[in-house]
Amino acid sequence: MKGGWLRVVGALWALLAGCTVGPDYKQPAVATPSAYKEVPPTGDEAAGIWRPARPEDGMLRGNWWEIFGDGTLDALEDQVTAANQTLKQAEANFRQARALIGLQQANLYPTLAVEPSIQSLKDSGHQPYFVLKHPTPTGEYQLPLDLSYEVDLWGQVRRTITAAREEAQATSADLATASLSLHAELAIDYVELRSADAQQKLLDDTVAAFADALKLTEDRLAGGGASEADVAQARTQLETTRVQATDVAVGRAQFEHAIAVLIGKPPADFSLPPVPLSLDPPAVPVGVPSELLERRPDIAAAERRVAEANEQIGIAEAAFYPSLTLSAIGGFIGTTATNWFEWQSVAWAVGGTISQTLFDGGRRHAQSEATVAAYDETIAAYRQTTLTAFQEVEDNLAALQILAREAEQQKGAVAAAENSLQIFTNRYIGGLDPYLQVVTAQSIALANERNDVDIRRRRLEADVLLIKGLGGGWSTAEIPALTGVNPHALDITLPGMGSGVVPTE
Secondary structure (H helix, E strand, C coil), X not given: CHHHHHHHHHHHHHHHHCCCCCCCCCCCCCCCCCCCCCCCCCCHHHCCCEEECCCCCCCCCCCHHHHHCCHHHHHHHHHHHHHCHHHHHHHHHHHHHHHHHHHHHHHHCCEEEECCEEXXXXXXXXXXXXXXXCCCCEEEEEEEEEEEEEECCCCHHHHHHHHHHHHHHHHHHHHHHHHHHHHHHHHHHHHHHHHHHHHHHHHHHHHHHHHHHHHHHHHHHHCCCCCHHHHHHHHHHHHHHHHHHHHHXXXXXXXXXXXXXXXXXXXXXXXXXXXXCCCCCCCEEECCHHHHHHHCHHHHHHHXXXXXXXXXXXXHHHCCCCEEEEEEEEEEEECCCXXXXXXXXXXXXXXXXXXXXXXXXXXXXXXXXXXXXXHXXXXXXXXXXXXXXXXXXXXXXXXXXXXXXXXXXHHHHHHHHHHHHHHHHHHHHCCCCCHHHHHHHHHHHHHHHHHHHHHHHHHHHHHHHHHHHCCCCCCHHHCCCCCCCCCCEEEEEECCCEEEEEECC
């Protein structure tokens, strides 16, 4: 009983003060390191891998893929922006979320309806207690205007609008996340395809070299300087390498098909001429970890949904307080068309209704507890998203650092393998070693050359993943304010999408 009086007093005080019930939003704190663990000391070791970001740095703004300096890649990325169906789906989701803001904003205004009617009435002459023996038919002409308005005493409508706006902002960040992921996926597929082209060229050149070696061995056999075993080994090495060269085409075709789908084309209508991988890993600007919270659209989306969940708590709390509905009806009611709009036909009524739920079996308490739990869930999701973001950046910083050293080591291994192959070939021609030594040296040299191409591929893909992990140049400043609703066009600014008006048709 005491609690009931306290709730009534609280309701009256809130009514007089015009406050909004529920907690105010505060952005959750997240653990943020002061520096990345995997960034090496500045110097030669870091050259060509990454560099500190500067305020005037524009390398990761807009079309971030241009940092690789490949015109074909740039053209393909532009087609992703224009034609990718997954990106169009995300953009449609954003437009839908924005339109729902207008739906909630309508609740701030009264509802006005009109329902004119014309009818002829005749009561039954056999009704009980009916005085007249022969009822006379009458007409009824009505033109009522009905107005209804629920006063937003506790901020429930305002919080609903804010929640819709925050969901739309989160959906806008989802669109940026989809754009970043799709552009990064295409860049990786492109690197994979060009790496397959490089492997194909290497294997084709090797097949030609092994064919010459087989010819040399067959000539030596004819001159008595080689055995049938030498010829068999040379032929086996040649055919094995031909199989490897043929097998590369399988992977290349799959990456070409994947690129076609990403740019919105059937695989049958798209092809890329083979060009061996020639890209050099770019120097990616890296900021401090705290900037990651501003540069990752998925983090921004998670944070906006925390704010949205906070509004839901206030909406649930407002259900504990009474609601006030104002209503009015007015218009003309006549019995004939001639007296329908006479002054005496005017009718009106004005009133208000206060409604308070007294017992609901604990429904409101359960709903309130559910919204608090949902809020806690979004906080955990937000913090997990930030942890994952830090992990992705650290993973690729470490990968780039290690692969840069490995690339230098691999160059030495390739040079040593080629030198060894030349020595054993000369010794075989001089009759000092069997052909098996040449075959072994050929296998080692080919494996090292293929590994050199593969390390370059891995470095480029780690660059793409690092740029993606850093947000691709996106920032929270690009989240639309969404203070109003334009039913005809949406202003959207996204990396790779430019800034402009996207038709809602």
